[in-house]
Amino acid sequence: MKTPKGLQPLLDDGVIDEVLRPLKSGKEASVYVVRAGEHVRCAKVYKDMAQRSFQARVQYQEGRTVRGSRQARAIGKASRFGKREAEEAWKHTEANVLYQFAAAGVRVPKPHGYFNGVLLMDLVTDEHGHGAPRLGEVDLPPEVARMFHHDLVRDVVRMLCLGWIHGDLSEYNVLVAEDGPVIIDFPQVVSAAGNNNARKMLLRDVHNLRDCLARFAPELADTHYGEEMWALFQKGELKPDSVLTGKFVFDRRRADLKSVLQTIDEARKEAQIREQGRKEAAERD
Numbered sequence: 001m002k003t004p005k006g007l008q009p010l011l012d013d014g015v016i017d018e019v020l021r022p023l024k025s026g027k028e029a030s031v032y033v034v035r036a037g038e039h040v041r042c043a044k045v046y047k048d049m050a051q052r053s054f055q056a057r058v059q060y061q062e063g064r065t066v067r068g069s070r071q072a073r074a075i076g077k078a079s080r081f082g083k084r085e086a087e088e089a090w091k092h093t094e095a096n097v098l099y100q101f102a103a104a105g106v107r108v109p110k111p112h113g114y115f116n117g118v119l120l121m122d123l124v125t126d127e128h129g130h131g132a133p134r135l136g137e138v139d140l141p142p143e144v145a146r147m148f149h150h151d152l153v154r155d156v157v158r159m160l161c162l163g164w165i166h167g168d169l170s171e172y173n174v175l176v177a178e179d180g181p182v183i184i185d186f187p188q189v190v191s192a193a194g195n196n197n198a199r200k201m202l203l204r205d206v207h208n209l210r211d212c213l214a215r216f217a218p219e220l221a222d223t224h225y226g227e228e229m230w231a232l233f234q235k236g237e238l239k240p241d242s243v244l245t246g247k248f249v250f251d252r253r254r255a256d257l258k259s260v261l262q263t264i265d266e267a268r269k270e271a272q273i274r275e276q277g278r279k280e281a282a283e284r285d
Helices: 005-012 051-061 069-077 080-103 142-161 198-213 218-222 225-234 257-284
Strands: 018-025 029-036 039-046 111-115 118-122 174-177 180-183
Touching: 005 018, 005 029, 005 039, 005 118, 018 039, 080 111, 080 118, 142 180, 142 198, 142 218, 142 225, 198 218, 198 225
Parallel strands: none
Antiparallel strands: 018 029, 029 039, 039 118, 111 118, 174 180
16 A cells, blocks of 8 residues: 555654554544554554634643643634644644553553654454454443443543543444453543533543443443542542442532522622722822
8 A cells, every 4th residue: 555644754764664554534533554563553643634623622622731831822822823733732632641541541552652743552453353343333232331331431530530531432432342442532632620611521421431331231321420420520539449339419409590690780789889989089089
């Protein structure tokens, strides 16, 4: 096959020895099976995102740290330089968190470095040595579905304890390897403490997994692991080995809307009085 442009520098530098075949292509990256010495791995070649995609990613990037104050200001202003910096930060993020997750015991492809827009990592395979299928492409016995759900929830907890939320987790970015589920695709990871939408995204991730696996183990549909782990996280009590039950008591109390509106109105009146007082004092002077 013709060598993809993004992989030629890795061949030239001896990082990889051969490009074997394409594995998949998406809107953000193309993945190829490559050989590095005796090892068969995959290389994720990131695409430069179109400008129309920039704003779509802002919700995920909120709360992330960047290299310096100049870069942060530029990204915030969405200048041309800022967009380039945001693009580079977006590409680097997946490699950075993969190392963190792998060290913490999260089931992810083991990373082997990031080189000029290319992420090199383990190839996830099934029991026959072929590329592993997605979770949404397989049928599972109920007991296996329960085991997968347990393992995936535990991995979500481990990520949350590191301060991260996948942000786009579903049956389409979980691979079924020979020894269990493996989570992939992390460029959009969300800062759990710094993003205003963190809770919403965590619950969406966990509910997506629940709804997928409840097709095979229907009792999973009545669980609320996302709500339970977020409540513990907010209290600073969530640990990688925290025992979760999947049960959660929702607050059904109605907000006292009349009282809230009254408080807002009183605060507005106080502000008006203070402003009037400042004007009168200025006129006297």
